[in-house]
Amino acid sequence: MPGQDVLVIGLGYVGLPLAIAAARSGFRVTGLDLNAEIVAGLMAGRSHVDDVTDAEIAEMLDHGFRATADEAVVEPQDVIVICVPTPLSEAAGPDLSAVRAATATAGRLLKAGTLVSLESTTYPGTTEEVLGPLLEKASGLTAGIDFWLAFSPERIDPGNPVYGFANTPKIVGGLTPSCTDAAEAFYAQVCEQVIRAKSAREAEMAKLLENTYRHVNIALVNEMAIFCRELDVDLWDAIRCAATKPFGFQPFYPGPGVGGHCIPIDPNYLSYKVRTLGYPFRFVELAQEINSRMPGYVTDRAAELLNRHAKAVNGAKVLLLGVTYKRDIADQRESPARPLARKLLARGAQVSYHDPYVPAWTIDGQSIPRAGDLHAALADADLVILLQAHQAYDPAQLTQAARLLLDTRGVVPAAPHVEAL
């Protein structure tokens, strides 16, 4: 096993930590990515991913890691792991074009005994129905007999200081039990615990279940946040109390909407698959509807708050704090800050932002002014909206310096000029 060749296709948030772990475990790792800039950066020792340091890239290069954008220089491999994006198509359905392209590459680099593992999140059946036939056609070999094919969902949680690639249990599910054996043998070398699924389909579903569970529970508290305010109930306090129950309850918190590459996107893959059966996946569709309305709700709350202080949104200076999709990371994908800013701009607000992780921010081609000095920006704004509670934001300082503050994260102490979502 260690000493074998491993090819990681797609060197992003998912592929890069895997490449590091495999290189550390003694595999000869090659990384293939279409993005020549990413490849050049990695070869120069630069990380482009939160949670991965330049030192880890240097260590991986010392272990013999090489990145390339040119498939032609790659030899047939013992293990090929596909970690490419699975976005939504224009019709909000699955867009498997990157997975298909990466699978075609894998097919050309297959040999007898190769393990191909898909880590990209996708709907149940993809590994068997999409990858299997493509790989067999490209290689002339048979899955489950000549080579091994499995799905192993990535569960990386960017910014999590406790759980990283190595200590998060890794699920593997193969097309056949022998495929699962091969995947289990590989992943056991790179992470601490491997969980066997019954087949690739259950492994695919496990990932979607995890993300749908988060999506639905976040929607539940978002909907509750809206009516709790009208009922004069402090939902944040109710959640704090409920979370003391040592069993049967896990706290989720309201916010300005869901972001990132997983929660707003992955459940669509599942609802697409369910719709092929002729009926909708109602929980997901409802969660989608509630969560995607939150930026609009926050805009309305901002307008109401300004109005109560005799100000119109039109012309008001509104400062957004934290425009990434999650606290303490730089990833902006699907961040709810974007639709929120769009709505505020449409109502005539003068929007600026502050975010230690985002050096420049544009909305529909319009560059949004970045506040350099946080303290001065807080004092200058008619309204401050806290969107991400980055560690750089001291709640006491926010209360003190802001004239009017809408806290969408429930972290700022109560004050007459502070309102929680």
Ligand SMILES: NC(=O)c1ccc[n+]([C@@H]2O[C@H](COP(=O)([O-])OP(=O)(O)OC[C@H]3O[C@@H](n4cnc5c(N)ncnc54)[C@H](O)[C@@H]3O)[C@@H](O)[C@H]2O)c1
């Ligand atoms: N980011 C996360 O936190 C996370 C967590 C769990 C699962 N996932 C899933 O993992 C998959 C990858 O996500 P990511 O966040 O790593 O994406 P990413 O955009 O960070 O990285 C993907 C990389 O793949 C490259 N690529 C695209 N097509 C390619 C091809 N045909 N050949 C070679 N390289 C190609 C891109 O250039 C990019 O660098 C997605 O399905 C995502 O849903 C992501």
